[in-house]
Amino acid sequence: MNEQTLTNRxxxxxxxxxxxxxxxxxxxxxxxxxxxxxxxxxxxGKVAFxxxxxxxxxVIALVVVVAILNAVGISxxxxxxTGGAAWLNILWVVALLVGSAALFAYNIVMAVLVFLGQR
Numbered sequence: 016m017n018e019q020t021l022t023n024r025x026x027x028x029x030x031x032x033x034x035x036x037x038x039x040x041x042x043x044x045x046x047x048x049x050x051x052x053x054x055x056x057x058x059x060g061k062v063a064f065x066x067x068x069x070x071x072x073x074v075i076a077l078v079v080v081v082a083i084l085n086a087v088g089i090s091x092x093x094x095x096x097t098g099g100a101a102w103l104n105i106l107w108v109v110a111l112l113v114g115s116a117a118l119f120a121y122n123i124v125m126a127v128l129v130f131l132g133q134r
Contacts, residue, residue, distance in 0.1 A: 027059035031126035
């Protein structure tokens with residue numbers, strides 16, 4: 016194995032593991048720096064960037080949807096948990112948590128696969 020391949024594996028794997036220590040920022044830097052000179056490494060940076068940014072984008076989208084629903088008079092918050100819209104809020108939160116956990120696990124699995132040279 017040559018030094019370039021080993022470096023690609025280490026930096027590519029760290030792009031995914033950045034979800035633990037520097038999410039979004041480290042993969043973005045890898046993607047930008049490696050874009051011209053090293054397309055395989057840039058690919059890992061890009062995928063890690065978007066999978067780490069996705070939960071934040073979903074939260075923003077949900078906030079916008081709730082704001083629009085409230086603006087048109089469809090309230091999604093009730094004082095009792097038995098309200099239909101309250102269950103919708105709970106469903107959204109659960110879906111967000113499950114999706115975020117899945118993307119977190121995906122980043123860890125991808126880091127291991129890249130470190131092993133299988134991606």
